[in-house]
Amino acid sequence: xxxxxxxxxxxxxxxxxxxxxxxxxxxxxxxxxxxxxxxxxxxxxxxxxxxxxxxxxxxxxxxxxxxxxxxxxxxxxxxxxx
Numbered sequence: 001x002x003x004x005x006x007x008x009x010x011x012x013x014x015x016x017x018x019x020x021x022x023x024x025x026x027x028x029x030x031x032x033x034x035x036x037x038x039x040x041x042x043x044x045x046x047x048x049x050x051x052x053x054x055x056x057x058x059x060x061x062x063x064x065x066x067x068x069x070x071x072x073x074x075x076x077x078x079x080x081x082x
Contacts, residue, residue: 001042003028021045 002025009016009029020027020043027043058064 001026001028003030003040005030017043021047024048 004016004027006029016027019025024045024047026048028040029043030038030040033039055064058067
């Protein structure tokens with residue numbers, strides 16, 4: 001994941017945001033607090049955000065567990081044409 005400072009983000013805001021959206025990548029913006037700990041933020045593309053939300057939905061509804069269960073119990077006969 002690329003890391004950038006707020007100052008550099010301000011200088012290249014449009015190009016940086018366009019790059020994140022185009023490349024479907026993540027970007028960390030560092031924000032040091034008074035204790036010296038990085039309390040940064042992460043910028044990610046809308047496509048990545050939607051994928052994360054979909055995965056969380058599938059997990060919450062039990063669908064993801066069902067899919068994993070089916071994958072674990074698959075056999076060669078499952079994919080033969082009738």
